[in-house]
Amino acid sequence: MSERRHLSAGDRAVLVELVDLEHTLGLLASLRQRQRVDPIPGLGEPLPAARTIMIDFCPEVITRAELITELAALSDEPRPAGDGPPIEIDVVYDGEDLDEVAGLLGLTRDDLIARHTGGEWVAAFAGFAPGFAYLAGGDPIFDVPRRSSPRTRIPAGSVGLAGRFSGVYPRESPGGWQLIGRTAATMWEADRDPPALLAPGTRVRFRAVAQLATTAPAPDPAAEPDHDRGLEVIIPGLQSTLQDAGRPGNLAMGVAVSGALDIRAMRLANGLVGNVPDEAILEIPYGALTLRARGRCVVAVTGARVGVIITRSGGEQVVVDDQRPLALDDGDELALGVPAGGVRAMLAARGGFAVDAVLGSRSTDTLGGIGPPPLRAGQVLGLRDIVPPARAVGDPVPWPDEPSGSLEVPIMLGPRDDWFDADSVQRLVTEPWLVTERSDRVGLRLGGGRPLVRTEQRELPSEGVATGSLQVPPSGEPILFLADHPITGGYPVIAVVDSTALGALGQAPPGTELRFRLTDREG
Incomplete structure (x- = not known):
């Protein structure tokens, strides 16, 4: 062993x-x-x-x-990666980093292409996005550092190198791999079985081509059936999405769990309208959403402390100042204001939204691009009839107390706290950190503190990261991963937030002060 x-x-x-x-x-x-x-x-x-x-x-x-x-007690006797016939992937080798990587390895451009196509690769494990596979093997010469400054946009189909691995970006995303080419191969297709082209163990060969075959255009996501009963989106807000309890059990395909950032508020909203606790709801960051009822329905708004105004079809306005079931008639409009506390409001509708599940969930994964797209003006969200027996509709619940602007957050050090100097570990838990405006469902980007300093400068082989991880990129400013984070990463994680604190963090607006506190909770 x-x-x-x-x-x-x-x-x-x-x-x-x-x-x-x-x-x-x-x-x-x-x-x-x-x-x-x-x-x-x-x-x-x-x-x-x-x-x-x-x-x-x-x-x-x-x-x-x-x-x-x-x-x-379990054996780790070595096992080779890969079986079955190889999949061939056509590549046009014209990547932005091709010449630079060739020079770094002491090769000509043609030599690099010959070595990349001459060996067989194996999908060893899933990566940071659905359909991304870390391809091991190939020519032993390939050991390439990631870019010191990751790109904010890498096109879908980009073929890259990082460390001893090669890979193909399944969709447009940020990333730090060295780009050597591009392919038209579809790495992820939700309706395909299995959705990922490269499952762990798949053998791969790259083939150099002068041009790529054209593919049929993707179906228009705006083409959807009309609904007799539902909620029409008048003003969609800022990236309002459908969320439920997420899609666990798909990590082998590179699929994050995702799901609502404030599970307690989601379940409260569902309880108020009589749904099962984990029925899909609308997660609405920063409010400013307006919906119009098509037919009669019952909704509830919880989570962030937003102003709720119902405008009846006859012009009468009703102001709602707590979390309660709200009956809407055909033509009534419901508008949410900007939160006075928190970030994300949760809106549940009795019966649930008539949206197809993807891998068992209706959640939108904003990083992985899985699930229904964010709301857009003119869209109609159909509603299903509630399945008996329905839960009793709950009594009104007061809004949460106004937040103080500061959160104490319990953390456990590790797994890579030993990659940082002692002063950085100490400052992590003694100095305040601020949530910045660059935060989203992927993670809270933190600032305000002095950058954390690594003592270990070697490349970290990509490894799994948990929700709540405090990953430290080269800037030294931590990113606190939330539900849509990549499932693997190549930057060290200095600590992980206690799971009990994640709901409050999902409601932390920019400017919130976080004070990390060490806990010895065994878990």
Whole structure:
């Protein structure tokens, strides 16, 4: 059995570090076999990466110490990655970084292309977005550092190198890989079975071509059926989305859990209208949403302390000053103001929204591009009839207290706090950090403190990251990952926020002061 370490990844996850990819795949195989014949209680889905496996667990069922004991008994005998016939991917090698990478490796442009196409690659594990696979193998010469300053926009189909891996961006996104070419291959298609072109273990060969085959245009997402009963979007707000409890169980395809950022408010809204707790709701950041009822319906607004005004079809206005069920007649309009406290309002409708689920969820993953797109003006959200037996509609609930502008946030150090100097670790928990305006559902970008300083400068092989992780990019300013974060990352995580604090963080507006507090909670 090889040397391994069990590192903290918050109160609900352990990161197992092994010596290389082959031993990682060996432990993964042993763990999956164990779960088939004698399951370890309380385990979630394992997330393998270059030389780690992140394992979620339920601390109410199994303690961290008990889990580590179980894992330590499992074999990690090395296993090769890959089986089955290879998939060929056509590439036009004209990437922005092609010549620079060739020079870095001491190759000509033609030599680099020949080496990239001459060897066989294997999809080792899923990456930061649905359909992105880290391709291992290939020519041993490929060991390329990420860009020191990541690009804010990389087109879909870009072929890149980072470390010892190659990969294809499935959709437009930011990223720090070195770009050497582009392909027309569709890496992710939700209606395909399976949706990901490259599942872990798939063998891949790249083929150089002069031009790419054209593909049929994607269907217009605006083309949707009309609904006799529903809510028409008059003013959509700022990236209002549908959210539910998320889509766990799809990490192997690179799919984040996503889901509502304030689960408690989501469940309260559903309870007020008689839905099951995790029915999909509208998550509305910063208010400024207006809807018009088509037919009669019942809604409730919870979460951020927004002003709610109902304008009846006859012109009468009703001001709502608490969280309660609201009956709308045909033609009535409901408008949300700008929050006086918090960020995200949750709007539930009795019966739920008539939107197709993707991988078992109606949530919009804003980073991965999965689920229904954000609301747009003119759209009609159809409503389903409630399925009996309905829950009793709840009594009015007062709005939450006005926030103080400061949050105390419990954290656990790790898994990579040893990559930072002692002064940085100390400042993380003694100096205040501010939520900046660049924050979104992917994460809270923090500023206001002195940048955290790394003592370990080598490349970190991509590894799983948990929701609540405080990842530190080269700038030294932490990013606190929320529900739509990439599931793997190549920057070190200095600490992970306690899971009990995530709801409050999802409601933290720009300017909120965060004070991190160390906790020894075992989890």
